Amino acid sequence: MAALLPSWAWVSGLTVAATAAVVALAVQADHGPRPATPAAHTRPTASASPTPTTTPTPSGPPALPEASGVGRRIVYSVQAHRVWLVDATGQPSRTFTVWPGTVDPKPGRYSITARTAATVGSDGVKVEHIVYFTAVSGVNIGFSNALDGSSPPPANGAQTGGIRLHKSDGAALWSFGDYGTKVSVVE
Numbered sequence: 001m002a003a004l005l006p007s008w009a010w011v012s013g014l015t016v017a018a019t020a021a022v023v024a025l026a027v028q029a030d031h032g033p034r035p036a037t038p039a040a041h042t043r044p045t046a047s048a049s050p051t052p053t054t055t056p057t058p059s060g061p062p063a064l065p066e067a068s069g070v071g072r073r074i075v076y077s078v079q080a081h082r083v084w085l086v087d088a089t090g091q092p093s094r095t096f097t098v099w100p101g102t103v104d105p106k107p108g109r110y111s112i113t114a115r116t117a118a119t120v121g122s123d124g125v126k127v128e129h130i131v132y133f134t135a136v137s138g139v140n141i142g143f144s145n146a147l148d149g150s151s152p153p154p155a156n157g158a159q160t161g162g163i164r165l166h167k168s169d170g171a172a173l174w175s176f177g178d179y180g181t182k183v184s185v186v187e
Contacts, residue, residue, distance in 0.1 A: 061095045065186045069109060073182035074133075074143075074173065076163065078104050083143070083165070085176045094176075096169040099152050101160035103139045110134045110183040114142075115174075122160045123152055129165075129174035133183040136161065143177075145170025 064084050068075045075084040075092075081100055084092040116130040122139075125146050132142035141161040146152070149167040152160075165173060177183075 061092075064092050064095075068186050069182060069184040071182070073184050074112075074177055075184045075186065076105070076143075077186050078107070079187050083163075083169070083173065085173065094169075094172055096166065096172075098143070098169075099164040101139075101141070101152075101162045101164075102155045103136050103141065103159050103161045105134050105136060105141045105161075105185045107185050107187055110185065112177050112179055112181045112183060115177075115179065118147065121146075121162050122158065123155060123162070125150070125152065127162065127164075129170040130162075131173060131177045143170070143173050 062080065062082060064075060064086065065077055065080075068084075068086075070090060071086075072088045073086050075086060076082075076098075078100070081098050083096055083098055085094045087093045110133040112131050112133050114130075114132040116132075118126065118128040119130060121127045121144065126148070127144040128147050130142055130144040132140050134141045137159075139159050139161040141163070143163045143165055145165045145167045152162070152164045
């Protein structure tokens with residue numbers, strides 16, 4: 001038979017265990033909750049469903065929107081604030097985010113009607129690589145980038161149709177979009 005431990009040993013053992021638990025909780029609270037294990041590292045389990053239970057997270061830029069036209073074109077998503085430059089095979093050659101103006105173009109098919117190398121935008125910022133494709137209620141809508149590469153400040157109630165791009169994206173769109181190039185605007 002094993003000998004019984006004296007009561008002081010039990011109290012000491014419980015005190016050590018309680019202290020260890022408090023320290024562990026304090027460390028976890030200091031570093032925040034542990035992130036969940038990524039789905040890619042989970043083990044497959046038997047399931048009655050023929051479809052996987054985890055949804056893979058997409059990598060890379062968003063896919064070109066469906067029903068955005070065919071052939072070589074510029075695609076602009078009003079809701080996603082994103083542009084795709086699509087080559088003649090229908091494949092995106094470049095995609096990037098943009099800062100929209102305060103006046104959005106309506107979804108539809110347009111063509112580039114005017115190009116201006118540099119000017120001052122309606123928001124007072126010097127812009128370059130301006131490519132116009134429509135107008136809404138007298139406000140010209142087009143793509144451009146700030147000469148200094150900055151993002152646009154809030155419009156302070158002004159109606160602006162400039163869809164502002166990063167400087168390198170503005171140069172790429174300028175090279176891609178000549179007069180008559182199709183522009184497809186989607187939600």
